[in-house]
Amino acid sequence: MDIAAEFLAAIINTFEANKRLADRAVEQVPDDMLHVPPDEHTNSIAVIMRHVSGNLASRWTDFLATDGEKPWRNRDGEFEDAPASRAELLETWERGWACLFETLRSLGPDDLEVTVTIRGEPHSVPLALSRSLGHTCYHVGQIVQVARIHAGEAWETLTIPRGGSAQYNEANWGQPGRSHS
Template sequence: MDTTGQFMSSIINVFETHKRMTERAVEQVPDEKLHTALDEHTNSIAVIMKHVAGNLISRWTDFLTTDGEKSWRNRDDEFVDSFKSRAEIMEYWERGWSCVLEALKSLTAEDLEKTVSIRGEAHTVPLAIERSLGHTCYHVGQIVQVARIQAGDDWHTLTIPRGESEQFNKANWGEDGKSHS
């Protein structure tokens, strides 16, 4: 069994699934509401997306050879909404995701045995991957929640709608609605 291949395939799948979930949520939000925070103590969707992309670019550029917190990263600026349009937000978002996905797809079994640094702290490569995945998923949840609020009555659920689990299960697993694997 190729556990390295399975591990990497699973990690890439989870990153890609969360990227798509975010994009499906953001598509439902009017342009102006992408820049609107729920209150003065929270971040807008645009700001959270900027932070996620900035983090991914920093962590995954030269992942195996340089500290994940790059000297050129301006983390504080990630919390300032400087985007003029949805297209600018999405372009920066894509840049961050391209960085992580290309890096992950290039890793070998030997690379998983290595140690990398994040803010001067040593991490095994699997731990660094999991740390990045956890951080990204945390913010994806924020984006989806804010998008749900900002979309209001125009929201279309990203998963199984409330009250439709039994119908979904029957459609996917047969009359008794249970998996038979």
């Protein structure tokens, strides 16, 4: 087994799965609610999406050659809710993810032995990958939670619905009580 290739594939797979969760959650939110935070201490979906996109673009542009915090990034500005249509927001969102996936797919096993910097702090490539994955998943969870709040009763679950584990297990493994966790 090629552990390096398996590790990179697992990282890509997990990023892809989390992007799908966020995308499916955002689809359920009306346009006028994308910029509405649940309360004064919480970010709107639009703000979180811009922050994730800015972070991904900064970290993954010239990943192996330059510091992950680019001088052109305006992190503080990502948290200001600037008016944008759904299309503009999704364009920004997709740009950050495209940068991530293009870079991840270009990495090879030898790249896992490289040291990169993020805000001047050295990171092994596996550590930088794990750090980015953790940060992104954290914010995807926020997007899903805020989307769930805004969708209300119209929400369509993104995973196995409450009370649906036995039915899911039976459909997938033929055994209603079986669990793989």
